[in-house]
Amino acid sequence: MKFLVKTIAALLMVAVSFASNAQTILIKNAKVHTQTSAGVLVDTDILIENGLIRTIGEGLTADSALEINAKGKVVTPGIFAVMNQVGLVEIGAIAGTNDAGVEEIDGLGASLSVDEVFNPKSTLIPMNRAGGVTRTLIKPYNGTSLFAGLGSVMDMSGDYDSLIVSDVAVFATYGEYAASLNGGSRAAALRDLEQAFSQANEYLDNAGAVKSGEYRELDYSLSDLATLGRVLDQEIPLVVSVNRANDILTVLDFAKSHELALVLEGAAEGWKVADKISKAGVPVILNPMDNIPSSFESLNKRYENAALLNKAGVRVMFSSETHNAQNVRYAAGNAVAYGLPYDKALAAMTNAPAKVFGGASNYGKLMPGFKAELVVWSGDPLEVTTHAEQVIIDGKVTDMMTRSKRLEQRYKDITNDNNTYYRK
Structure with a gap:
């Protein structure tokens, strides 16, 4: 019984922590590959709350939401x-x-x-x-x-x-x-x-x-x-x-x-x-x-x-x-x-x-009630010239910085010696 009480308490703490960290995100005007019977939706909005997809439709609004303009872009499951x-x-x-x-x-x-x-x-x-x-x-x-x-x-x-x-x-x-x-x-x-x-x-x-x-x-x-x-x-x-x-x-x-x-x-x-x-x-x-x-x-x-x-x-x-x-x-x-x-x-x-x-x-699908684990692509995700613009995991926008990008930023300018490791 003590173990059960501790387990429930731990789960509640995780849930509260997750809810406090979750973002409200509104993706606007995207081409959405739902992977459901609804198929592909055009000029469609996705509202994300508390880590889940709340609504998919047109003309959605949400107060204090982080808004992502996805006009001309493609959204798929991650x-x-x-x-x-x-x-x-x-x-x-x-x-x-x-x-x-x-x-x-x-x-x-x-x-x-x-x-x-x-x-x-x-x-x-x-x-x-x-x-x-x-x-x-x-x-x-x-x-x-x-x-x-x-x-x-x-x-x-x-x-x-x-x-x-x-x-x-x-x-x-x-x-x-x-x-x-x-x-x-x-x-x-x-x-x-x-x-x-x-x-x-x-x-x-x-x-x-x-x-x-x-x-x-x-x-x-x-x-x-x-x-x-x-x-x-x-x-x-x-x-x-x-x-x-x-x-x-x-x-x-x-x-x-x-x-x-x-x-x-x-x-x-x-x-x-x-x-x-x-x-x-x-x-x-x-x-x-x-x-x-x-x-x-x-x-x-x-x-x-x-x-x-x-x-x-x-x-x-x-x-x-x-x-x-x-x-x-x-x-x-x-x-x-x-x-x-x-x-x-x-x-x-x-x-x-x-x-x-x-x-x-x-x-694995984009529909209300499912986890907000998705990608906003610059275009067709199966094309080599396309890239991921936003990656969302558990309803949170993730950091797109990589070691390669840091190296690029560090050594891109070779007109001075500020790119050496020991200089700030």
Whole structure:
């Protein structure tokens, strides 16, 4: 009871603090991509109060509101960057700035969680935020295990309380890399996956006896088995990196046999078995810019992959890079150029990840009652010449300053020596 009272009190304090910091913002005369059945609205206003979208319509007014003139500009939900190590890596080649995973790990590694080591003050956060990224799904690297660990959803506010949802998915791999971890054999890798989930099932059915030592000794840690138990209960999805068409079918069969919520990542040859992916109801995360085979398992990569998967009825999402997560919108534009409908491309980096990884109840669409997490663009967000003019997270206008802009300002004027570090 004491814990409950303290928890409620803490939540009330957070709510009061949030309300006091929230802004009233009125965006005027924008072209609004709602990502709802309302479609695209022109010359439309958006009123934001207490961190939420209060009203969308024409001719709105609000006393004491921060007014943003968006005439000729475009408003979309914020970019949800998926599958990266933002906040975990600063300089990939320097180990001291890299908390994205463990090269060698004992056991499965399925329970490795990284949200507690997320650095909200990383220079990559303002850089990507200024490019329109408002939240990200971070994950560990794959090391020497079939499982990389757990991924979490973080916001890009730069605040220390950046966690949105912890441990929303387990990440694994299958195919050439998985085979290399298992003596060069896909069959051995599949056997290990089967054994891991079989023992997780045992643990679910006999958790009390296992913990008390009254059950046979299992091969994996209890934390790993409990994590896989969440996947077996369909509490969180299993995201499997896989590329070759027949490997994709193997993973689909594996997920079906264990009744798992599955997400495919990579899926270089997904277009070849798009109908089967669609029939299984499995979403796909891919990079629309990736059409050069980097291995034998990806010989049939093509730019049309996203369009062909979407045509078959597959929900498509776009992966993102760590240092340049904001460039996912350029990849989306490339997908549109190769046949993906515009609204689907926009959804692939906003609404679709919210539905799959959490937050769909209040994020990823522009409508009353939803979180005010959006971007005001200078023009079409899928065009390379467009830039984000305002980024709003939790109903607050964020700082658009980045390290690059500071360097530009510092060294732009070379007519005098005032740009040296030790002079003010």
